[in-house]
Amino acid sequence: MTKKIAVIGGGIVGSTAAFYLSKNHQNVTLFDEGTGQATSAAAGIISPWLSQRRNKEWYFLAKEGAKFYQTLMADLSQYEPVHDIYQQTGTILYKKTPSLLSKLTKLATERKVDAPEIGNILPLTEKEVKDVIPNLLLDDDALFVSGGAKIDGAKLVTSLINQLEKMGNTYLNQQVTRISYDNNQWQIHANGLIHSFDQLILACGAWVGDLLRPLDFFVDVRPQKGQLIELQTSIDTTNWPVIMPVGETDIIPFDNGKILIGATHENDSGYDLKPDEALLNNLKEQAEASLSAISQEDIHQIRVGTRAYTSDFSPFFGEVQDLDNLYVASGLGSSGLTTGPVIGKTLADWVLGEETAFEAYRNKPNQYIYKNQ
Numbered sequence: 001m002t003k004k005i006a007v008i009g010g011g012i013v014g015s016t017a018a019f020y021l022s023k024n025h026q027n028v029t030l031f032d033e034g035t036g037q038a039t040s041a042a043a044g045i046i047s048p049w050l051s052q053r054r055n056k057e058w059y060f061l062a063k064e065g066a067k068f069y070q071t072l073m074a075d076l077s078q079y080e081p082v083h084d085i086y087q088q089t090g091t092i093l094y095k096k097t098p099s100l101l102s103k104l105t106k107l108a109t110e111r112k113v114d115a116p117e118i119g120n121i122l123p124l125t126e127k128e129v130k131d132v133i134p135n136l137l138l139d140d141d142a143l144f145v146s147g148g149a150k151i152d153g154a155k156l157v158t159s160l161i162n163q164l165e166k167m168g169n170t171y172l173n174q175q176v177t178r179i180s181y182d183n184n185q186w187q188i189h190a191n192g193l194i195h196s197f198d199q200l201i202l203a204c205g206a207w208v209g210d211l212l213r214p215l216d217f218f219v220d221v222r223p224q225k226g227q228l229i230e231l232q233t234s235i236d237t238t239n240w241p242v243i244m245p246v247g248e249t250d251i252i253p254f255d256n257g258k259i260l261i262g263a264t265h266e267n268d269s270g271y272d273l274k275p276d277e278a279l280l281n282n283l284k285e286q287a288e289a290s291l292s293a294i295s296q297e298d299i300h301q302i303r304v305g306t307r308a309y310t311s312d313f314s315p316f317f318g319e320v321q322d323l324d325n326l327y328v329a330s331g332l333g334s335s336g337l338t339t340g341p342v343i344g345k346t347l348a349d350w351v352l353g354e355e356t357a358f359e360a361y362r363n364k365p366n367q368y369i370y371k372n373q
C-alpha cells in the first residue's frame with residue numbers, strides 16, 4: 001500500500017531515505033531548509049576501517065556504511081553517472097612512529113577478514129608515496145588501503161533529490177516550524193501551510209531538538225561546528241588518494257585540482273557559521289606544510305557546517321517510545337558521510353515494514369530522546 005511519508009532534513013540521511021522510498025513507489029515529500037547542513041560542508045572521507053575508536057557498535061555501523069556505498073552507487077548509476085560523486089581511489093595513512101605504523105598494518109590485516117572491502121593493504125616507503133603524489137611534502141613511510149574512497153556530499157544529495165523529483169515526488173526547500181500528531185496523522189507546519197502524513201522521518205541532523213522539544217521531549221543532541229578550506233589548484237590531482245597525516249587535518253583531493261583541507265571540530269560554537277580566521281589560517285599553514293605548489297591564491301572557498309553529536313558521541317536511528325509512525329536519526333558526528341547512506345536506507349526499509357541488519361538499533365533513540373518527567 002502506498003504511504004504518504006514526510007521526510008524532514010535533506011542531508012545524506014534524509015535524501016537517501018527519500019530516494020529509496022521513492023524507488024519503492026511511496027508518496028514522499030522531503031522538506032529541507034539547508035542552512036548549516038553538515039553533508040554539503042563535509043570533507044568526504046570514507047575510510048573507517050583503521051579508526052582507533054573502540055566502540056564495536058560504531059565500527060560495525062561504519063564498516064557496513066562504507067560497504068553500502070557500492071549498492072547506493074549502483075542504484076544511482078541506473079539514472080545518472082556517478083563518477084563525479086564517489087571515487088574509490090584509496091587512502092594513505094600516517095602514524096607518529098614506525099612501530100605505530102606496523103600496528104596499524106596489523107589492525108588492517110585483521111579487520112580485512114570481516115571487511116574485504118578494505119581492499120589491498122600496502123605499506124609504502126616515503127619514495128613510493130611521492131611516486132604517486134609528487135607534491136606531498138611529508139617525509140615518512142605510510143600505509144595505503146585501496147578500498148578508501150571520497151564522496152562529494154553536496155553532489156550526492158543534489159542527485160538523490162533530483163531523482164526523487166523525477167520519480168514524481170516532492171522536494172520543498174522550506175523550514176518546518178512545528179510538527180504535531182492528530183488522528184494517526186503527522187501534521188507538518190511549513191511556509192504557513194499544514195500538510196498531513198501517515199509516517200514521518202526526522203533526519204534533521206543537529207536541529208532535531210527544535211522539533212521535538214516543543215512536544216515535551218528531552219533530546220541529547222548538540223551542534224559541533226566544522227570548518228574546512230577548499231583549494232582550487234593547477235595540480236593534476238586525478239586519482240590521488242585521500243591523505244590522512246598525523247593529527248586532525250586531512251587532505252582530500254578531487255579531480256581537476258580541487259583539494260579540501262580540514263576539518264575543525266568545535267564543540268562550543270553552537271550553530272555559528274562564521275568563518276574563524278585563526279583556525280582557518282592554521283589549516284592554510286598545514287596545507288602549505290603538506291603540499292608543494294600551494295599558495296594563498298588557491299583558496300577557492302571556506303566551508304562551514306554543523307555536525308550533530310550526542311553526549312557519548314554515538315549516532316542513533318530508529319523509533320521513539322510515545323511517538324507513533326515516526327523514525328528518527330541523528331548524532332552522526334564526524335563519520336556521518338560514512339554511516340549516513342546505510343542509516344537512510346535502513347529507515348526507508350523500516351517504513352516499508354522490512355527487516356534489516358540493524359534491528360538492534362531500533363530502540364536506541366530512546367537513550368537520547370525521552371519524555372520530560
Ligand SMILES: Cc1cc2nc3c(=O)[nH]c(=O)nc-3n(C[C@H](O)[C@H](O)[C@H](O)COP(=O)(O)OP(=O)(O)OC[C@H]3O[C@@H](n4cnc5c(N)ncnc54)[C@H](O)[C@@H]3O)c2cc1C
Pocket residue numbers: 008009010011012013014031032033034035036037038039040041042043044045046153174175176177203204205206207208210211225226227228262263264303304305306307308329330331332333334335336337338339340
Ligand atoms: C566540516 C565537516 C567535515 C566532515 N567530514 C566528514 C568526512 O570526511 N567523513 C564523514 O564520514 N563525515 C564527515 N562529516 C560528518 C557528516 O557530514 C555528517 O555527520 C552528516 O553529513 C550528517 O548528515 P545528516 O543527514 O544527519 O545531517 P545534515 O547533513 O546536517 O542534514 C540535516 C538537514 O536537515 C535540515 N533541517 C533541520 N531542521 C529542519 C527543519 N525544521 N525544517 C527543514 N529542514 C530542516 C537542515 O537544514 C539540513 O539540511 C563532516 C562534517 C563537517 C561539518
